[in-house]
Amino acid sequence: MPSRIVTLTVNDADHELIATPGLTLLAALRDALGLTAAKRGCAQGTCGSCVVLLDERAVPACLVPVETVDGAAVRTLEGVAAGGELDEVQSAFLDGFATQCGFCTSGMIMAAEALLADNPSPSRQDVVEAISGNVCRCTGYEPIVAAVLDAARRRAGRTA
Ligand code: FES
Ligand code: FES
CATH class of the missing domain: 3.10.20.30 (Beta-grasp domain)
Incomplete structure (x- = not known):
């Protein structure tokens, strides 16, 4: 070809x-x-x-x-960052210590962005399913799930 x-x-x-x-x-x-x-x-x-x-x-x-x-x-x-400002997902990952070595972080954040664009108020299970194709060897996933839920709350607060 x-x-x-x-x-x-x-x-x-x-x-x-x-x-x-x-x-x-x-x-x-x-x-x-x-x-x-x-x-x-x-x-x-x-x-x-x-x-x-x-x-x-x-x-x-x-x-x-x-x-x-x-x-x-x-x-x-x-x-993702508009005008050099971290968005809610990035800020929540940073504040929630949801990244360690960082190798998975870009993919995790993009999976979270897709989820929140489609479902602004996800359940914990929705988040778990949305990142089920993303492997993290460092965090044990819990800080990541918490950060995505926190990002949803931050985004809801911004748009309320
Ligand atoms: S590098 Fe693409 S899914 Fe692993
Ligand atoms: S933070 Fe190291 S693989 Fe996820």
Whole structure:
């Protein structure tokens, strides 16, 4: 299959990329665009460290061939903070000590962003299910679940 040019809107900026055969969205983000928040962990869709929003859905970017998403909108952790201000999810992770080594954090936050966009008042079980594809080797998950619930409360307070 020959290479082709694809256009992606990443964090509200348009980019043209050369989609070589087999190039993943993760590789395009990290290696072509220099957006390294999404991490390359398992590279087979099982750890969640590479999760980004693709047309508002949380997806493991390591499994997405970039030639299949021509014209899509992608948001990465780099695009979450508005005007340099941490958003509620980021602030709640920081304040709640929900990150240790940080390798999982980008994927966790993007999974949480997708959840809260779809369900602003999630139950604990909703949060557990939303991050069920994201592995964390450090925190034991409890601070992460608590931070996502805290973020929902913060966001509700902001919009009340
Ligand atoms: S690197 Fe993509 S799911 Fe693990
Ligand atoms: S904070 Fe280290 S893997 Fe989650």
